[in-house]
Amino acid sequence: MASSASKRLFKEYKSLSSDPPEGITAGPVSEDDMFLWEALIQGPEGTPFEGGVFPAELKFPKDYPLAPPKMKFLVDVWHPNVYANGEVCISILHPPGDDPHHYEQASERWSPIQSVEKILISVMSMLAEPNDESPANVDAARMWREKRGQYEDIVRKNVRTSLGL
Amino acid sequence: MAEQTLNIPQILVFIVVTVLAVRWFFSKSSTDSNSSNSSTRPTRTSPRINAAQIEQIAQMFPQLERRSIAWELFRNGGNVQAVTEKVLSGRGLETPPPTFTVPTPAPRSAPTPSSHTSTPKPATKPDLIARYNLSSKISSQNQQNEDGEQKPTKQKVWSQDRNERQTILQRRREEMILAARRKMEEKDREAKA
Numbered sequence: 006m007a008s009s010a011s012k013r014l015f016k017e018y019k020s021l022s023s024d025p026p027e028g029i030t031a032g033p034v035s036e037d038d039m040f041l042w043e044a045l046i047q048g049p050e051g052t053p054f055e056g057g058v059f060p061a062e063l064k065f066p067k068d069y070p071l072a073p074p075k076m077k078f079l080v081d082v083w084h085p086n087v088y089a090n091g092e093v094c095i096s097i098l099h100p101p102g103d104d105p106h107h108y109e110q111a112s113e114r115w116s117p118i119q120s121v122e123k124i125l126i127s128v129m130s131m132l133a134e135p136n137d138e139s140p141a142n143v144d145a146a147r148m149w150r151e152k153r154g155q156y157e158d159i160v161r162k163n164v165r166t167s168l169g170l
Numbered sequence: 171m172a173e174q175t176l177n178i179p180q181i182l183v184f185i186v187v188t189v190l191a192v193r194w195f196f197s198k199s200s201t202d203s204n205s206s207n208s209s210t211r212p213t214r215t216s217p218r219i220n221a222a223q224i225e226q227i228a229q230m231f232p233q234l235e236r237r238s239i240a241w242e243l244f245r246n247g248g249n250v251q252a253v254t255e256k257v258l259s260g261r262g263l264e265t266p267p268p269t270f271t272v273p274t275p276a277p278r279s280a281p282t283p284s285s286h287t288s289t290p291k292p293a294t295k296p297d298l299i300a301r302y303n304l305s306s307k308i309s310s311q312n313q314q315n316e317d318g319e320q321k322p323t324k325q326k327v328w329s330q331d332r333n334e335r336q337t338i339l340q341r342r343r344e345e346m347i348l349a350a351r352r353k354m355e356e357k358d359r360e361a362k363a
Contacts, residue, residue, distance in 0.1 A: 022338070023327050023328050032339040035336070036332050036336065045343055056350060056353060079295060080295050081295060089229065090229055139258065167297050168298060168351045170351065
């Protein structure tokens with residue numbers, strides 16, 4: 006099981022390196038452990054995240070791709086769908102089967118035909134378009150809805166801080 | 171006579187089967203008690219839940235009691251995801267029975283309320299420059315910038331050698347961060363001018 010998982014992860018690493026999607030760099034922290042990756046995602050243009058680079062850690066389960074990885078940002082990301090500890094909460098990272106929320110469609114959820122690339126692209130579009138139906142960060146969600154300007158200021162400030170400026 | 175010749179092998183078979191059955195029964199019950207001892211004892215004194223998991227959930231939901239979190243984890247076998255989903259779906263956590271004790275005392279006394287106020291705390295995580303050790307490369311990048319935008323040469327993207335792969339990946343990461351920083355600095359300069 007574990008060896009088929011790491012084979013699959015290696016294949017995904019290779020295709021992500023050979024043909025990287027725009028604004029995404031991802032790969033294992035060390036090839037000794039294919040189950041821990043680090044990804045860099047560029048902030049989408051035309052959003053307050055523009056110009057930023059956001060590092061995130063991806064932890065894969067031993068039964069990948071049956072179960073999805075967990076993703077956690079390593080810098081502060083002020084966003085309705087990102088927990089205070091950096092963990093990302095979007096439907097593609099949720100296993101199929103149990104759906105306590107009853108609003109996510111099965112097609113949006115994790116399945117073995119999804120991939121790391123699709124996760125990262127989904128996260129990138131999540132940055133641009135938060136889903137405030139299921140906020141992981143309630144305060145950010147409220148601010149995004151009610152005080153958009155303040156929300157964008159915080160995001161821009163975090164972008165600059167993370168770049169060391 | 172005919173009855174007797176039939177009975178002796180039957181009795182012998184019966185005895186052998188009985189002996190085997192009794193031996194099997196005793197050996198089974200002894201291994202059973204061994205295995206149950208070894209598997210239940212540790213779970214009774216230290217359930218599979220650990221303090222880190224409780225802490226993780228408590229940080230996400232400061233309003234929850236640690237005891238309730240521990241009880242929920244205890245009941246579902248330490249599945250953090252299931253607990254968070256349960257909380258998020260609006261179903262509250264059950265109150266643990268009075269006999270239930272949290273296995274290990276939580277390292278921190280109380281969740282910090284500041285983590286849930288509407289003003290976010292200042293960045294506590296190291297920035298990208300520190301994280302990827304890029305401070306030395308910032309100055310050299312600026313130098314190159316003055317000579318004109320350096321054209322990125324067509325680089326190898328995949329290598330059969332694992333160390334080389336690692337280096338390529340690292341360089342791609344660094345370039346991405348440095349490019350973002352350069353762009354931001356340029357924007358600042360334009361804004362000032």
